[in-house]
Amino acid sequence: MTARPRAIRSTRLGDLAGMMLAGGIVLSATLTGCAAQPASGAGTQPEAPAAEATGTPAEELRLGYFANVTHAPALVGLEEGLIEDALGDTELSTQVFNAGPAAIEALSAGAIDATYIGPNPAINTFVASGGQSARIVAGAASGGAALVVQPGIESADDLAGTNLASPQLGNTQDVALRTWLGEEGYETSTSGGGDVTISPTENAQTLTLFQSGELDGAWLPEPWVSRLVVDAGAEVLVDEADLWEDGEFPTTVLLVRADFLAEHPETVRALVAGHVASVDWLAENPDAAADVINARLTADAGKGLSDAVIDRALEHVEFTFDPHADTFEQLLQDGVDAGTSKQGDIDGLFDLSALNAVLEDSGEESVSAASLGTE
Incomplete structure (x- = not known):
């Protein structure tokens, strides 16, 4: 396999990283999972960045994720209450999925508003809908x-x-x-x-x-x-x-239903603010991360990971709000070559405006959409 394009920017966590991703495309799959609510956890909780934007706040945000640690920003954001706090008066409900196709089916049907998911299903739903279905609003994990x-x-x-x-x-x-x-x-x-x-x-x-x-x-x-x-x-x-190149490639992104983004940009910005706070928490609390992740995994899946497994897994994943947008043309072509994707235009797949507004408020460097959407 030839070297891939270099991603723009990421948040390196040293010895910390996260685990599993199970993304997919819209093929046959069964929607499974259960509702989950935030609980308190260990570690120092950073204050979520300001979440201000024009638009009508949603009464409820329905968020999907997987019970594995390449989805750690979701796990930590829920366990530490960071996403719920950022959403303010918007009620947060969650759905745990076992595979990407089920999450995409739920998103497409309007059963959820946003989900943590792998890059290939995000590409496939965008191409299949002619660019109408969803937007990637942030990255979540790289590697692993x-x-x-x-x-x-x-x-x-x-x-x-x-x-x-x-x-x-x-x-x-x-x-x-x-x-x-x-x-x-x-x-x-x-x-x-x-x-x-x-x-x-x-x-x-x-x-x-x-x-x-x-x-x-x-x-x-x-x-x-x-x-x-x-x-x-x-x-x-x-x-x-x-x-x-540089070992950087996306394994998890944060995807939002396009209609929800258009109707409730303020709520999406609040979600992104909570997500950024979760990524920052992971960077700032490496010693507490495994316990918090395992607590959420136990709540969602009934069992956590052994110390040997989670320690090894954490060494191989990087949590980042950069989606590595400049890898997505290659990811699309890989899917086409593999026979699992249709060729299509992914211009407009990204809307990183909320992410970059939150980062600007925090004095952090903006993230590139690689000419594939709004920054």
């Missing part, structure tokens, strides 16, 4: 994805005839796997078969199948990379960060 394999698989040459998993057909890691395999000379098919079989599989099941020897490997986001390495003896064959 890899191809892990059974011991004994030492290079791409060893993958012929193997069975590899991805989280969801057309999700961000699925596209990355198909793209990389194509560049290594392998043919794959979205309907199964090919030189290497790719089996879209729910992440927890991937761990079980890998442990039983029914899978040879998987391209996954954190914490599932670390789960397979720590709990199942997997080895990292490809760290996706090595395929992008």
Whole structure:
């Protein structure tokens, strides 16, 4: 895979980072999850930046996210009350999703107003709607994805005839796997078969199948990379960060329904202010982050992560409100080449005006939309 374009700006957290992403495109999927409400957590809580904008505040904001830590700005923002505080009188309700397609279906149906999600489903819904469905208003996480394999698989040459998993057909890691395999000379098919079989599989099941020897490997986001390495003896064959210039590529963004943004820009700016406060909290509280993340994971998924898994996962993800917009043309082309995306124009995908207004109020540097929308 050729080196990717360099992203504009990010917030490096040193030893801190976050975990899992499970994005996807609008394919068949079942909406699952439960409502979740903010609770108090550990650590020093920063004051959310001012959230002022013209427009009518919404009575309610319905926010989607996944119970994994590449969605840590959502997890921390809810657990520490940062997003709720920034929204003021607007009621916050939340929905936990297991996969990107379900979140996109909910967003498209008007069942939620915003969601944390992977870049490829955000691209796909924008292209499929002719630019009418949604806007990316901020980044959330960068990095934290890899191809892990059974011991004994030492290079791409060893993958012929193997069975590899991805989280969801057309999700961000699925596209990355198909793209990389194509560049290594392998043919794959979205309907199964090919030189290497790719089996879209729910992440927890991937761990079980890998442990039983029914899978040879998987391209996954954190914490599932670390789960397979720590709990199942997997080895990292490809760290996706090595395929992008400076190791920077988006794994999670904050996506808002376009109609909601048009009707309630003040509320969107408040959401973004809470999101920025959450990213700042993660940067300022590395020692407390794992506990707060695990507290939210336990509330949402019933169980947190072991210390070994979460520590390893946190070393491989960077939390940032920069969406790395200059990578999105490549991400679109990768999806087209993989057979999971349609070619289209993504000009207008980004509206970073609320983000940059919040950053300006805080005296921070603005973020670029890479000529793909409003700054």
